[in-house]
Amino acid sequence: MRTALDPDGPFGRFAERLLMLELPDLPDDRRASTVAFVSHRAHQVPGPLRAGVTLLSVATGVAERVVEPDRVVAFLRSTELPLVGELARMVRSLAFAYVWETWPSTTPTGGAG
């Protein structure tokens, strides 16, 4: 069953855009692998939290239809609102841990090193 947390759902699209901004030189295949990893892990989050992440992801998907998607990502990257700000933090934490554990010589901008 497809969910909002799948790599091609609103959560995955948000994760991909965030990575394009924060690790712009990450090769496409590595970015796709990283997004798949982050989405997989998002499905493992405890149920009550997963419900919250799903809700935020759906809201992000809706907002992207109204506002420029990059502006939505920019807002979520910088907001310090409780809970809302945790979405970008969660994606960034999972993605960065995965990238540098998998490819330790990655450059600070995501280049293959």
Add this chain to the structure above:
Amino acid sequence: MGTHHDCDVLIVGSGAGGAPTAAVLAEAGLDVLVVEEGPWVDQGAVTPFSLEQMERQYRNGGLTVALGRPSIAYTEGRCAGGGTEVNSGLYRRPSEQTLERWREGWAIRDFATGDFMALCDEVESALSVQTVPGRHTPASERLRAGAAALGWAHDEIPRWMTYPEGDDAESGQRQSMTRTYLPRAIAAGARVLTDTRVDRLIVDRGHAFRAELTDAEGGPVTVDFADVIVCAGAIHSPALLQRSGLRGLIGRGLAVHPTVKLAARFGEAVNVSDDVPVHQVKEFAPELSFGGSASHPGLIALALTDAWSTMRDAITAWPEIAVYYAAITSQGRGRVQALPGFRDPLVTYRLTRRDRDVLGRGLARLTQVMLAAGAREVYPSFRHAPIVRNRADLATLSDRFSATAASVMTVHLCSTVPMGDDPEVAAADSHGRVFGTDNVHVNDASLLPDAPGVNPQASVMAVALRNARRFVEARR
């Protein structure tokens, strides 16, 4: 129609509480069934502290959080042996003051300090608890040197390790539950059912007689028993009891040791990706303790993410970087609540203002230790953190620190079913029998009345042995 088992005693969970309990009961001749939600993974089959280990041996892949301001990330083992398979194996007895506080504050019977310390002796022998006989890791040595340069109290924390292939820290073999108490239990006839979750206990007028379980394929399993001992850890023991209709104070008093982290870069290679430092700084204990964390490149990137735009260039120097933590004794408390329709409970934790202040003070003092140890740059883990290169930068760190902007985490969780004979503050009696029941027991970190201010697993195992022996005596 699913699988069915019968036993004298059902033990839910196989970690630091469940495994010693199973060994004592099975060796006393009881028919014991241990049910473990996670898989059996032999030591050495997975790289320690790796993402693969988090996937296979941690609950929810390691993505568990107590919501609050700030939220506190925590981790729990979910495998045969529980947390003892995945943690750093550091072992510290509770202080005599802690034992007295528990005994007096919660009216715990038969809890003499001398008796408790004798149990610790026994645990230490069973687990080969010892200090590193040879060289320490560079990251551990740096922490020791920094504390020594400041004249601050510090020492080496023993671990449950043997060193059959050399004396150095990195040659140690963890003596976790799958190598110690679980094999003892199995040798004495205990059965261990892995990859199976206990969904709820059927309790009728205070007497539990059946458990409903789900196996790895989603199939139903039932177990009938005379007694049940819940050892699923400080989050999932209260959650299971609540799902079984038991409430009262259960789940209300969650206590943790919140920690904040930093990464420190030295002028030479210090990084050991699959081990942790064994030294701790105790100058400000029990309010504050400093130690070292796992530091593979992924975890270093994680430590830098809160201020990535400022600190990202450091990641290429990861061989010269190690991660350290400051842990506090918190005055805050949290709560575990089972919610209808969810497999996992909702966990919340509220830090007090004093806790938030101590976290900031701890991070600043830990940074001092790093500078005294020769760190070229220190990278504190909070949003808008500065890179600290000298004492002048410390003032900037203190000015900018906010606990709500920090990545706060913990690995020590306890006190959700506190034991004692005072029902105003305890949820189980002095030996772990849940109030309002005649055969539902808890025997894990949930019973500790509050956070001990040191690594809690020594306390957990000693309490488990004590209560298991009492249980056997009562059955006779």
